[in-house]
Amino acid sequence: MDEEIRSDQLISKSTDSGFATEEFMVNMGPQHPSTHGVCRLLLTMDGEVVKDCQPHVGYLHRAIEKISENRTYAQIIPLTDRFEYLTSMACNWVFCLGGERISQMEVPERAEYIRVIMVELNRIASHLVWLGTFGLDLGAITPFLYCLRERELIMDLFEMTCGQRLLYNYIRVGGVSRDLPVGFEKKCKEFVGYFMPLVDDYEALLTNNPIFLTRTKNIGILPVNMALNYAVSGPVLRGSGLKWDLRKDDPYGYYHKFDFEIPTGTVGDTWDRYIVRINEMRQSALIVKQAIEGLPEGEFRAKVKPSFKPPAGECYTRIEAARGEMGAYIVSDGTAKPTRLRLRGSSYNHIMVLPEIVKGLKIADLVAIFASFDAIMPEVDR
Amino acid sequence: MSDQSDMVKSLIAAFPGKVIALELAPEQAAVLVGASAVRDFFRHLKSDDKLRFDYLSSLSGVDAGEHLEVVYHIFSTVTKAKLTVKVQLPTENAEIHSICDIYRATDWYEREIRELYGIEVLNHPDMRPLLLPEDWDQGPPMRKGWTGRDFIVKPE
């Protein structure tokens, strides 16, 4: 393991301010209330100011990719659930999309609608958790409780459908594993109607609060060029000003049927990333509303043999998950098990870019920036 | 897609002898690049006005049995073009040049392929293991046929 850090270890004496001060190294994590998951940040600090930040990841490496080489496609789907547990519908989808593209399978319309509903509900749920923990990291404890209250309603919807609250194993190659239960449409419409005005409630607590603004405005600015260079995606990239959303720019599924906007930020600071996600919640609720109202009748899954054997080939699929671009590269050799599965998570790149924008800021800012990136460690470590 | 195949043709023309087209699937532009031309190729992709490939989404290692492959999936947010770049390497002493000064995103990806596949990445600023522990001594685990102390292959 890394060399022991002793409390008397000096890194260097810095004389920036005319005083002789000493820099010291501090470990943030892997167990820490505000590194979201097990991430170790080795900070070199001069008083309150972070001089350098080195992320150490790999604490949650479970070798999903290696295990998948010896599993059938149906067996891999629960593994992809755990790739990014807060948006596991999206993880299932990106993998199944790969299988479908390699075997050029047609997915029935109803199944596509259901997939969109599920993934967008999942996006709302994930953003609610993000909002709660973001407020928590800044010291506002109450929004967390309110957000989880709404998320419970989404969990109820999911439990109705597939029996699970968090790791769904619902989206399968060719469609979804079972049809929507009786009563789902009514409950979903109720939820959307109830949820839309509540986003305004969350905003009322935080968006215009002067303390919140001083903590987030112009903090952690990520320029667009740097973002693209690091392959940053999702709300972080949109917060920096680039209107790039895979649902519109590299379409998949049935998103072309729905009318929604892509919220974009301007400067790329923490506040922009916050407001982008708040608006995304609203847009997702709109999409769910349109999808549930236009839900067609039909099959919920294409005819797929239980021993699904795609032809030899390979495919890289990517979708817009809640955190950004999620990719799956599948290499198939014609057997029931893929030769290579590579999962690409957006948080990987976000943590890569973190040290670049944190230098010179204070540790309270580091916490706020890390929270605004919404990085999840299983995506990084797989 | 005709503009995809045009793009592939222009790349082959720019790097004669080093780049060949691959047929992976319809509508998927893919090229195979020689290991020595990797850096120039990516520099060309990034700086060329017509190509403008600015977003390198993923870098994977693949163990294809007789050889190793490094597969880059690169996209353009400007032209919406997509390209898959493959580099084939021998199984023994596989080496590839780092492109992390051209695309910063490959920084950690390259660390990962080194520890998981044993592919040496030349001129990378930081080659510490990323996911595996620092004292890992059981060889690159993602290779086919790798067996480790605690890794049990499920019987058929």
Place this chain on the structure above:
Amino acid sequence: MELCGIFSWVGDLLREIGLSGTPFLIVSNVMVAAALLGILSLMALFLVWWERKVSAHIQDRLGPMRVGYHGALQTLADGLKLLQKEDITPSGADRGVFFWAPVITFVACFMAYVTIPWGEGLIPADLNIGILYIIAITTFTVISLLMAGWGSNNKWALLGGMRSAAQVISYEVPLTVAILGVIVLAESLSMQKIVTAQDGVLNWFIWRQPLGFVIYIIAATAEVNRTPFDLPEAEQELVAGFNVEYSGMKFAMFFLAEFLNMFTVAAIATTLFLGGWNGPILPSWLWFLGKTLVIVFVLMWFRWTYPRLRVDHLMEFAWKWLLPLAFLNLILTGIGHYLWETLFG
């Protein structure tokens, strides 16, 4: 020294027994201190329960419900739990410093109550430098925070201790200047005299010192390390800050001292601005408690609504905004009071 108000019957009782002079002083003061300790312990217990209930209802949940009626005995249960915990001192910690930090916190917190008027005649000792004494004693918390941070042999604790020391010292100044405004109006430092000068609702100093009241409340929230000024204990950043290495009874000391400090600053606010124990019909101590608990509720409300200020914003706010405003307040009060006295006698 005569005992005040109702304690005079204690004095009479002791004189009947035959005590006089030094033994009398010792016994009577010990009895008063013991009574005060009892009351404060109960108050701390109550406040912890109340915080949990207030926070729960703000967050749309219930809070403690099982132990006793609506969780009334929850704090007692928690206290008993903390009592039986193993007393751990981290290796490498400075043992003496580590041990004495919570003790000093609790003692300083308790000592401030010597001059707090709980009601008419209910004050352990009406020092004629009352409020000055309290300000001096509450500064002891800085020392104990630094001791806790240093003695824990933990960088996070040290960071938390330093932050809190900087914060408390910075906010002491506008706090004191805001209090000075009241002292000018009351023309005395004695707590009882300040209260008696506010006879009747219209005479409460809050009407004549609105700016002073606002500055006091803000500075007081910062003094007791409550959100939005709770950087020293920011769980999300410093993992509980200066008291991260404390567990068991030592932690309980810090915890209870925090709540009692909150009560202290609220009690001072009541005395200085809201008329203290003045009020018709109901007994004076009931008025005092009621008013103080309203202020405590407001402080709790702040905690569960606002995010946290960053340390440099906090400093900037204290020195660039609060302090000049407090000075302005003092100057205006001084001029106003002088003119009032000259013109209207």
